[in-house]
Amino acid sequence: MKRILIGSPIRQKPAILRYFLSSLERMLTDSLAIDFYFIDDNDNEESSQLIEDFMTKQQSNGIQVTIKRSDSITPYARDEFTHYWSNDLIDKVANWKDDMIQSAREQHYDGLFLIDSDLLLHPQALQSLASSNKEIISTIFWTQWQPNTMELPQVWLKDTYWPFQSDGTIKDGFGAEVAANFIIMLRKPGIYEVGGLGACTFINRSALEKPISFRTIMNLSMWGEDRHFCIRAAAIGIKLHVDTHFPAFHVYRDSDLARAKLFMETTQALVEEGAAAPAPAPTLTPKPAPTQAPANGLTIHIANAGPKLVLSMIVKNEADRYLRETLEHHRVYIDHAVIIDDGSTDHTGDIVHEYLAGIPLTYIRNESSQFHNEVKLRTQQWQETIRKRPQWILNMDADEYFEEKFKDELPALLNEAHTFAYLFRLYDFWSEDHYREDHYWNAHAVYRPFLLKYVEGYSYEWKQTPQHCGRFPQNIYSVPHKTSDLRVKHMGWARPQDRLYKYERYKLLDPDAAYGWKEQYESILDEAPNLVKWLE
Numbered sequence: 001m002k003r004i005l006i007g008s009p010i011r012q013k014p015a016i017l018r019y020f021l022s023s024l025e026r027m028l029t030d031s032l033a034i035d036f037y038f039i040d041d042n043d044n045e046e047s048s049q050l051i052e053d054f055m056t057k058q059q060s061n062g063i064q065v066t067i068k069r070s071d072s073i074t075p076y077a078r079d080e081f082t083h084y085w086s087n088d089l090i091d092k093v094a095n096w097k098d099d100m101i102q103s104a105r106e107q108h109y110d111g112l113f114l115i116d117s118d119l120l121l122h123p124q125a126l127q128s129l130a131s132s133n134k135e136i137i138s139t140i141f142w143t144q145w146q147p148n149t150m151e152l153p154q155v156w157l158k159d160t161y162w163p164f165q166s167d168g169t170i171k172d173g174f175g176a177e178v179a180a181n182f183i184i185m186l187r188k189p190g191i192y193e194v195g196g197l198g199a200c201t202f203i204n205r206s207a208l209e210k211p212i213s214f215r216t217i218m219n220l221s222m223w224g225e226d227r228h229f230c231i232r233a234a235a236i237g238i239k240l241h242v243d244t245h246f247p248a249f250h251v252y253r254d255s256d257l258a259r260a261k262l263f264m265e266t267t268q269a270l271v272e273e274g275a276a277a278p279a280p281a282p283t284l285t286p287k288p289a290p291t292q293a294p295a296n297g298l299t300i301h302i303a304n305a306g307p308k309l310v311l312s313m314i315v316k317n318e319a320d321r322y323l324r325e326t327l328e329h330h331r332v333y334i335d336h337a338v339i340i341d342d343g344s345t346d347h348t349g350d351i352v353h354e355y356l357a358g359i360p361l362t363y364i365r366n367e368s369s370q371f372h373n374e375v376k377l378r379t380q381q382w383q384e385t386i387r388k389r390p391q392w393i394l395n396m397d398a399d400e401y402f403e404e405k406f407k408d409e410l411p412a413l414l415n416e417a418h419t420f421a422y423l424f425r426l427y428d429f430w431s432e433d434h435y436r437e438d439h440y441w442n443a444h445a446v447y448r449p450f451l452l453k454y455v456e457g458y459s460y461e462w463k464q465t466p467q468h469c470g471r472f473p474q475n476i477y478s479v480p481h482k483t484s485d486l487r488v489k490h491m492g493w494a495r496p497q498d499r500l501y502k503y504e505r506y507k508l509l510d511p512d513a514a515y516g517w518k519e520q521y522e523s524i525l526d527e528a529p530n531l532v533k534w535l536e
Contacts (some may be wrong), residue, residue: 001033002110006114007100009039009093011073012117014046016251019260021054023120026268028127034063037103039096041070059187066103073088079253082451094214094225105208112208120260122246122267129202129243136233138197139243140186141248150459150478153186154250155242158195167488177418177480189245197240198226200248207238276356305391306473307335307360309414314381315339315398316369319346321434321498322399327355329401333410334394336360338385343369343378362388368536372509375462375469382462382473386454393452395471399492400426404536406486413451414486420455421481426488427534434531436493440523443490447483448474489534499524 012020025032036058040046055065074089081502097114104112115121125139142151152164163175163182185192203212212233214225222228230240250264251257311334315323328372330337337359343366352363366386370377385393392414402424413422425444427435435444449472460473493499503524510516523529 001031001213001277003032003033003108004111004113004126004130005035005037005100005107006113006115006126007037007097007104008115008117009041009096010051011043012042012047013043013254014050015254015257016118017047019120019264020117021387022264025054026123027121027125028123029350030127032126032130035109036063036065037100038065039070041073041092046499047506051295056529068099090223090225090371091501093214094216094228096216097225097229101203101208101212101214104203109208110205112203114199114203118251119200119265120251120276121200121247123246125243125246125248126202128245130204132191132202132241132243132258134191134202134204134241135238136197136201136203136212137191137243137285138201139244139248140244141200141250143250143252150475153160153183154197154199155186156196157182157324158225159320160224161196168424176478178266179417180420180458180479183285183458184455185243186242191241191243194240194242195234195240196227196230197231198224201226207233210236210238212236212238247486248476259366264478295297306391308390309333309335309394309410310336310385310388310390312381312393312395313337313339313387313410314342315344315348315352316342316371317344318348318398319344322494323348323351325491326396326401327352327373329389330361330394330396331356333407334359336362336390338362338381338388339364340377340381340384341365343367375464378469378471381463382460386456386470390454390457393454394493395450395452396488397471397490397492400488400490403487403489409486416482418480419482420453420479421449421476423449423483424451424483424486424488426490428490428533429494429534430529430531431494433534435489435493435534438523438530440517440520440526440530443456444487449481450488452476453479455479458526462534493524 010017011327024036027140036055038055040048040051042051050428051067054270055067070092074086074092100112100114106379113126119141121139129137129139138155140153140155142153144151156162156164157178163179196392214229216225217228217231220228220231222231233240242478251260255286311330339356339361341349341352341363345369349363349365363382364380364381370380382394385395424447426448427444428441430436437444452472458479459475461475463469463474492502503521506521506524508518510521513521
């Protein structure tokens with residue numbers, strides 16, 4: 001039986017601390033003998049009492065709990081924006097963690113698990129860490145380091161937090177490609193080699209016997225005891241890993257408490273069932289990208305999560321328009337279709353099922369139309385589409401399809417490992433074989449996203465406007481993307497009756513042109529627009 005010491009320096013609000021201690025109590029520990037070592041650095045007496053109560057309960061079950069009281073309280077501020085660390089506080093935490101390392105050495109523990117007191121453990125996490133046979137390995141958790149940014153992991157590849165930004169965001173440009181691939185990899189259950197980790201770290205006996213330490217390396221300007229620990233470990237040849245099988249939950253802000261409650265409730269069933277951990281996935285090693293060239297150095301193998309290419313489409317009363325022609329084009333290369341019927345009163349649904357026969361189909365019909373609030377409708381479309389866990393999403397309207405050569409060139413696009421979105425030019429047809437090109441109608445002068453590689457776990461954000469919100473979330477440009485010379489044919493304006501209908505619809509839904517361009521709305525009914533012959 002492996003003997004494990006769990007160590008935590010604690011200064012925590014009672015509401016969060018209760019969840020933390022509860023998550024420790026419910027850990028599945030078959031074949032593990034657990035003891036605890038806490039530093040009570042609380043400035044709240046209720047929190048100190050919670051630790052004392054935890055010790056009493058554990059000791060009654062034969063578990064050793066050591067509590068050391070901090071000599072002095074160093075200021076530590078937290079709010080809904082971030083946590084504010086000082087050099088003095090970091091030095092104190094580093095010393096406490098080194099004391100825990102020394103205690104684990106002297107008492108001959110098989111492993112030391114260091115965990116911050118704002119983390120809630122999955123019941124199976126410790127067993128997974130202890131059975132990994134890695135010298136140093138962390139359980140992953142995800143955090144919005146600043147409000148309204150995407151969730152990012154507490155592990156990184158090199159330097160301070162590369163390939164992410166210091167404010168906890170990913171920006172387009174150098175490193176964005178590596179960052180996106182890194183996130184995709186970490187969202188898949190497995191064990192992966194990383195360059196840095198912290199806050200939820202298991203150290204086995206082999207590493208404990210080596211000169212590891214959290215103390216500051218005096219000639220290094222990087223900030224934070226976990227970074228100095230990781231650099232020192234790497235320098236003596238210890239590889240660092242992350243376990244993504246059983247992510248922890250980070251209660252970074254008071255506003256996270258509602259989700260913390262949900263995390264505890266949804267994982268409690270595992271405690272009651274005593275479920276066994278799945279076999280670890282093979283270890284994958286991301287290779288840091290060269291500093292001179294665009295970052296593209298990750299070697300990642302990702303199992304297929306769902307269909308390779310899903311057609312996602314909203315339809316409404318399309319039976320007598322271009323739906324048949326559109327679906328005939330798309331069915332040649334798609335693996336699944338998600339169709340939201342927004343309250344059709346004709347036989348649109350029959351056409352969908354007829355022309356997609358033999359192809360897996362998710363067909364959802366809204367009893368009443370939601371188009372007056374397009375962002376709500378687009379969000380519904382998005383949620384139903386990603387429910388299939390697609391690799392790629394082709395988002396097209398019911399009157400749009402690509403030129404003929406698209407089907408031949410598509411496989412190369414889908415097999416491009418380091419591209420996560422493709423942008424294409426859309427041509428507004430004003431007849432069956434002419435598109436419009438003038439001051440008001442030149443959509444083909446810009447590139448628009450139609451094809452997206454879905455990244456599970458990425459924090460997609462929608463433009464919250466009732467009209468013209470976009471067919472994809474607005475922040476997809478944060479992942480690496482490319483333009484393509486392949487062209488989209490938009491037939492929605494090709495018939496006079498369609499143009500009149502759309503004109504009346506825009507005037508009804510957006511009478512003040514608050515979400516569009518008034519002059520363009522009026523130009524819909526131009527009698528002699530400039531038209532250009534289409535050539536395949």
